[in-house]
Amino acid sequence: MGQFLKLTVLVTVLVLTTVGTAYSGSFNEEFDLTWGEHRGKIFSGGKMLSLSLDRVSGSGFKSKKEYLFGRIDMQLKLVAGNSAGTVTAYYLSSEGPTHDEIDFEFLGNETGKPYVLHTNVFAQGKGNREQQFYLWFDPTKNFHTYSLVWRPQHIIFMVDNVPIRVFNNAEQLGVPFPKKQPMRIYSSLWNADDWATRGGLVKTDWSKAPFTAYYRGFNAAACTVSSGSSFCDPKFRSTFADGESQVPNELNAYGRRRLRWVQKYFMIYDYCSDLKRFPQGFPPECRRSRV
Numbered sequence: 118m119g120q121f122l123k124l125t126v127l128v129t130v131l132v133l134t135t136v137g138t139a140y141s142g143s144f145n146e147e148f149d150l151t152w153g154e155h156r157g158k159i160f161s162g163g164k165m166l167s168l169s170l171d172r173v174s175g176s177g178f179k180s181k182k183e184y185l186f187g188r189i190d191m192q193l194k195l196v197a198g199n200s201a202g203t204v205t206a207y208y209l210s211s212e213g214p215t216h217d218e219i220d221f222e223f224l225g226n227e228t229g230k231p232y233v234l235h236t237n238v239f240a241q242g243k244g245n246r247e248q249q250f251y252l253w254f255d256p257t258k259n260f261h262t263y264s265l266v267w268r269p270q271h272i273i274f275m276v277d278n279v280p281i282r283v284f285n286n287a288e289q290l291g292v293p294f295p296k297k298q299p300m301r302i303y304s305s306l307w308n309a310d311d312w313a314t315r316g317g318l319v320k321t322d323w324s325k326a327p328f329t330a331y332y333r334g335f336n337a338a339a340c341t342v343s344s345g346s347s348f349c350d351p352k353f354r355s356t357f358a359d360g361e362s363q364v365p366n367e368l369n370a371y372g373r374r375r376l377r378w379v380q381k382y383f384m385i386y387d388y389c390s391d392l393k394r395f396p397q398g399f400p401p402e403c404r405r406s407r408v
Contacts, residue, residue, distance in 0.1 A: 147335060148178045148302075156327070166332040168306040170196075170203060172323045177305030184209065185299045185347060187339020190264045193223075194331040195232060197257035200225025202310030202321030205330045209265060209300040215242040217295030219265055219272055223256070224313045225328075232256055233385070236274050238284045240293035246402075248282050249386035250379065260333060266367060267339075269296050273367050280367050280376040281383075290401040299342040306330050 143163035150157040153176025156169040168176045189209065196203055203225035210218040218239035223232050234250045254261065264275040272295075274282040286294040306328065310321040340349040366372065380387075388394065389403035 142335070144178075144332070144335065147182070147337075148180055150176070150178045152177050152305075164333060167329055168205070168304065168332075169327040169329045170306045170308060171326045171328075175305060175307035177303065177307075179304075180302035182337075182341045183299035183301050183343070184267075184337065184339045185342050186267050186269065186296075187337055187350070188264060188266045189302060189339065190262055190334065190336040191302075191304075191332060192260040192262050192334035193256070194258075194260045195223050195256045196225055196306070196328045196330050199228045199322050199325050200232070200257075200328060201227045201314040201319040202308055203306065203328050204309040204313050205304070205306050207263060207304045208302075209267070210239075210303055211295075211298035211300045213242075217241070217298045217300060218244065219267065219295065219300070221263055221265070221274070224309075226314055227319060234276075234281075236282055238272060238295070240295045243293065245388065246284065246400075247386060247388050248384060250281055250383045251385060252276065253379075253383060260331070262334065267295075269294075275367065276379075279379060280372050281379045283368065283376065285402065287402040287404075290404070292400070292402045302337075304332070 144159045144166045145163035148159075148166070150159070153168070153174050156171070156174060156176035157178055158167050158169075159165070160167070166178065168178070170176065191207060193205070193207065195205055205223040205225075206220065208218060208220040208222070210216060216239065218237070220235070220237040220239075222235040222237070224235055226232055231251045234252060236248050236250070237244050238246045252261075262275075262277050264273075264278070266273040266275065270286050272284040273280050274284075286296070288294050308321055310319070311317045338350045340347050342348075368376070389399055
């Protein structure tokens with residue numbers, strides 16, 4: 118499928134003083150284990166990472182670098198068996214009360230029932246832009262690639278190179294869009310049985326602990342920010358030589374068909390369709406929520 122979906126990214130960056138390369142490979146070089154003590158582990162020479170959750174604590178990590186636009190890929194194999202009550206979060210985020218954030222959250226479920234993939238976008242501290250999906254495969258059996266493509270004009274959520282969601286820049290409608298705050302990559306595995314599975318009706322079965330998720334195949338074709346300067350992967354900069362008028366390959370005719378397929382058959386919640394939540398009318402960005 119990757120042969121149809123090549124990386125194409127338009128970049129507008131504050132300052133581009135030096136051109137770098139794509140970052141791929143070692144978790145030791147790219148990430149810090151930030152909490153959970155021994156529950157987070159980097160192994161296989163830095164090529165693999167795992168997070169675990171038990172009754173005492175979960176665990177998490179974050180990237181050493183900050184990013185301002187790019188494509189971020191990570192392969193995950195989620196908690197197997199009875200994962201009800203657990204959440205595996207993988208996201209980009211800045212800091213502070215007006216932070217920006219782009220979320221993948223995987224909500225666990227009872228054995229044999231599907232995970233829910235929860236997505237959200239925060240801009241200037243405001244979120245509440247949720248879309249949720251079932252996946253068309255078992256995410257606990259093998260590794261699958263989850264990608265965030267972040268450009269000034271839109272954000273694309275992708276699973277195994279299939280676009281599942283597009284969040285367009287609607288600043289002309291007065292809707293904030295994350296484009297000024299550099300963000301780090303974060304991931305965590307934690308207990309959220311007060312809401313994660315069937316609204317909190319199904320609790321975590323601690324007899325199944327520890328719960329473990331696995332990571333590999335990190336890649337960032339992106340711009341990084343350090344000491345006020347930006348350094349950008351040439352793959353990320355050069356593929357839009359003709360400017361914004363060029364259609365990115367993720368959203369070419371094939372990509373749009375795949376997007377419609379996912380949204381028709383696997384989307385289970387869209388805030389832009391929730392009349393009970395927005396009886397006075399949908400948020401303005403919902404007018405541009407479809408491709």
